[in-house]
Amino acid sequence: DAGVIQSPRHEVTEMGQEVTLRCKPISGHDYLFWYRQTMMRGLELLIYFNNNVPIDDSGMPEDRFSAKMPNASFSTLKIQPSEPRDSAVYFCASSLGGSWAGDKAETQYFGPGTRLLVL
Amino acid sequence: KNQVEQSPQSLIILEGKNCTLQCNYTVSPFSNLRWYKQDTGRGPVSLTIMTFSENTKSNGRYTATLDADTKQSSLHITASQLSDSASYICVVSYYTDKLIFGTGTRLQVFP
Numbered sequence: 001d002a003g004v005i006q007s008p009r010h011e012v013t014e015m016g017q018e019v020t021l022r023c024k025p026i027s028g029h030d031y032l033f034w035y036r037q038t039m040m041r042g043l044e045l046l047i048y049f050n051n052n053v054p055i056d057d058s059g060m061p062e063d064r065f066s067a068k069m070p071n072a073s074f075s076t077l078k079i080q081p082s083e084p085r086d087s088a089v090y091f092c093a094s095s096l097g098g099s100w101a102g103d104k105a106e107t108q109y110f111g112p113g114t115r116l117l118v119l
Numbered sequence: 120k121n122q123v124e125q126s127p128q129s130l131i132i133l134e135g136k137n138c139t140l141q142c143n144y145t146v147s148p149f150s151n152l153r154w155y156k157q158d159t160g161r162g163p164v165s166l167t168i169m170t171f172s173e174n175t176k177s178n179g180r181y182t183a184t185l186d187a188d189t190k191q192s193s194l195h196i197t198a199s200q201l202s203d204s205a206s207y208i209c210v211v212s213y214y215t216d217k218l219i220f221g222t223g224t225r226l227q228v229f230p
Binding site: 004042044091109 | 151
């Protein structure tokens with residue numbers, strides 16, 4: 001398996017523009033997570049899906065952020081309009097199970113991340 | 120307040136030496152604790168996952184311990200290698216789906 005795939009790997013945009021980040025989870029994984037990582041705040045969980053359904057979006061910072069998972073093999077994280085403080089590395093991760101599952105099922109596999117710079 | 124604190128923030132050691140990273144948490148109700156390794160410019164990779172009843176778990180040269188009573192965990196790296204240079208992140212789960220991340224320890228191994 002190729003692992004979790006994210007695109008683009010790098011994105012530079014201007015303030016006010018719409019940004020769409022894409023993720024393909026590992027085939028067969030039921031859970032998909034979106035994270036944001038900055039030097040100041042470290043890793044933050046934004047939202048996660050179970051079987052394509054958003055379960056917890058309490059980490060989404062503002063209404064400017066939205067995430068969708070139209071099918072089991074694709075998810076998007078959209079920022080509209082983007083702001084300079086959104087600059088960060090955005091990671092997508094997937095896993096077989098949630099926190100209450102057994103050892104193997106709980107492992108989250110991270111993608112390489114998308115480095116976003118908003119000017 | 121649910122918190123995960125890691126120490127030290129950064130650590131420099133010589134190749135071949137052992138080191139121990141610390142993670143203290145104030146999270147309730149505890150579900151599990153994970154250690155991740157993150158190489159520069161890459162996504163985190165899971166090293167170990169421990170539930171309440173597990174005291175120790177190994178993954179090659181990495182050994183994690185958990186003391187649920189004192190709410191402390193450690194990650195011990197034996198015979199360090201240059202490839203161990205990375206950030207190590209402690210993550211604690213509570214309830215069934217909540218996660219608290221530590222800010223990480225940056226380890227640098229020099230020859």
